[in-house]
Amino acid sequence: MKTFHKGGVHPNDNKLNADAPAQVLPFDGPYCILVSQHLGAPSTPIVKKGDKVKRGQPLTENQAFLSSVVHAPVSGTVQNVAEAPDAGNFARPAIFIQPDGDEAEDFISDDPTLDREIRLSPAEIIERVKAMGIVGLGGACFPTHVKLSIPKDCKADYLLVNGVECEPYLIDDYRLMLDKPDEILVGVSILMKALSVDKAIIGIEANKPKAIALLKEKAAAYDGISVEALKMKYPQGAEKQLVKALTGREVPSGKLPINAGCVIQNVGTCFAVYEAVQKHKPLTERLVTVTGPMVKEPRNFWVKIGTPVSALVEACGGLPENTGKIIAGGPMMGKALPHLNVPVTKGLSALLLLPDEQAHRGTVAHCIRCGKCVAACPMGLEPYLLHAAVLHQRMDLCEHHHITDCIECGCCQYTCPSFRPLLDTLRLGKNKVNQIIRNRNTTK
C-alpha cells in the first residue's frame, strides 16, 4: 500500500462518528458571517445595516486576485455590520443576518438530481469558482481559483483529490464521500477540465474501506479518475506528503506542488465546486463533525456558515461536564477556541471537545537528544536544533536549516518525551524568518 516515506506518526484514529449520518442543523439566527474567511487580501462588506438579502447574495467584494468573498447563507435582514470574535478571540469585521423567509437568488438551482454534463469552459469554471467564494475546505481556506490558475511556466499532470483525513477524530470528508460520491466525482471532472489534466487520483486512507469501495465502483464511470488506498499515517493529508504518496514525486524545498506537476483539492472542495458550477450555489454551508470522547451524542451536521458553534454543541447534548478544551479542527492541527460564540467558518471541519485530563500539556523537561522529533518530521527537518536556534534568536541558522519548509503538522511535539514546545517555537521562528526574507526582498 502506498504512503510517504519520510517521518510521520500514527496517532489512534478515534473516528467516533463514522456511522452517524449527516443531519441538517436547524438554527433560527442571527447568523454571524465573518467578512474574511480565506487566506489572502481581506474583503470589504457591500451590504449595510437594514438591507434585505437573499440566500446566496454576495455580502463582500474584493478586486485582488488572492482573495475570496462570502455570501448570505439565508435570506433575511442585515442586523448589523460590526465586529465579532474569530477563533483566536480577535475582533474581526462581521455581518449579522437575521433570517426571514426563504428567498433565494434566481440563479441558484435547488434541484437535487445529479447533473453530469459540464457546460462551462475552463476560464468560465475558474471565474465561477471565484464568484461563488470557494476556498480549500481542508482547513487552510486557500482560494480555490488561485490554485486553478496555473502559472505560465508550470504544467499540471495530475489532479490529486485529498480524501485522506489523516487527523484523528475528523470524519466529515468520509461522510461526504459516502453521501455524495457522484457529486464529488463530477466535481473532480470539472476541476480536471479547468486544469486541462487527464488524470485524477483520489487518495483515501485504508481505515475507510467503505469509502474506498464506493468511490472505486462509481469512478469506473468517469474518465481518468482512479482511487488509491493509502496506508494510515499522519500527516498524509498535507500537500507535499500526498504528492509523494500518490505519485512518488518530491516537491522541491520552498516550491509548491504545482512545481511537481500536481494540484491538490480536498473532497469537500470538489463537492463545493460541483455545487457552484452545476447548481450555481455559493459556498454557504459545510459538513461539520462534533466529536470527542465525552460528547453525549457525537454527530455530523450540514451547517450554514455563520452559525455559532454553541448551536452545534447544544444539538449534541450540550457541553460535557469536564470539558477542558474546545478545538476547532483536529487534535493535531486544530485551534483551541476561547468560547462558544465563535461562528462557523468555511474552514471548520470539526468541533472536538476534549476532557480536562486530555487537554493539558505535560511538564517541560530538558531535551535528551533522543532524536525522535527528527525521525518523525515528514519534511526532514531537525526540530530540536531549530527549537534551540529560535530560542537563541539565531534566525540565520533557522533559515539555513530550512525552517520555512515546516508544515506545522506537530509530529515533533507529539513524539517529544520531554514535552518541549517544539511546534510553538518552530511556528514563531518560521514567521520571523519569513518576515526577514520579505523585508530583504523588498529592500533589494
Added chain:
Amino acid sequence: MTTFLYAVLLLAATGLIAAVVLYFIAMKFKVEEDPRIDLVAERLPGANCGACGKAGCRDLAKALVESNGQTDLHCPVCSNEEWAAVAELMGMHADTCEVKIPVVRCQGGHLNSIRQTAYEGLESCAFAHSLHAGENGCSYGCLGLGDCTRACAFNCLTMDPKTGLATVNEDRCTACGNCVKACPRGIIELRYKHAQEGRIYVGCHTEDKGALAMKHCLSACIGCGKCAKSCPVGAIKVENNLAYIDFTRCTHCGTCVEVCPRKSIVATQPAIPASSN
C-alpha cells in the same frame, strides 16, 4: 657541551627565521584602523545592547568615525554628558535630549481583568499574540509572558508575579528602547522621565469600543473623552476609542487623573524633593 650548544643555536636560528617571516606577514596583512575608533568606543557604554541600530558599541564607534560625525546615529543609553564627550571627540554637534523611560500602558493583568481562558504554550508574547487575543480576551493588553524582560540588556524590566505585568526599575533603565521593539502589541512607550514631577500617561492600550473594553478589564480606557475636555493645555487626544496624552505638552497638573471614571490614567509618584526630608 657541544650537544647543548647545537640545541641552543638551532633554536635561536629557527626563532630568528620565524620572526623575520612573521614580521613580513604582519606587514603584509596589517589592518589600518583609525585610532579614533578606539577612543570613541571607550567613551560608549559598552553594553552592546543594539539600541542605536548597530551590532554593538564598537560597531557604532566605527560608523561614527567612518562618517566623520556626519550621521544621525545616536546612543540612547549615553547620558547627555557622555554623548557630548563623544561628540566633542568627533567634532560634531551634540543635541541635548530629555531623558526618557519606558511606560507600560496596560493595567489589566491579574488584578483588573478576568481570565477567561488558560494559555499553556510557549512562554513568548510574540507567539501567544499570533495565536489568541489573550487570557482575558483583550487583544490590545499585556500578555504577561515577558518578551520585554528578555529583550532588556540591563535587567531593569521584571514581570510582577502579583499583577502579571511588566514593571520598570527606574534606576537601572537606560531607555535603550529594546523593550519597545520586543512588545508585539506596542504597549510599551518611551516617554520623558520627568524624575521630579512624575509621569502621567494613559495606562491602557485598547482600541476596542467602550462596552467591549469594559467587559475585558476594570481599568480599560473607554474613550469617553472626559480627560481631553478637562485638560487645560489640550495635550490629550482621543482616537480609536483610546485617549493619548502628548508627553511633550503635559504639564503634570493631574486634572485628567481625577476626572477619569475608569481610573485608567496613571500618575507615577514624583520623586520626593530633598528639602522635604
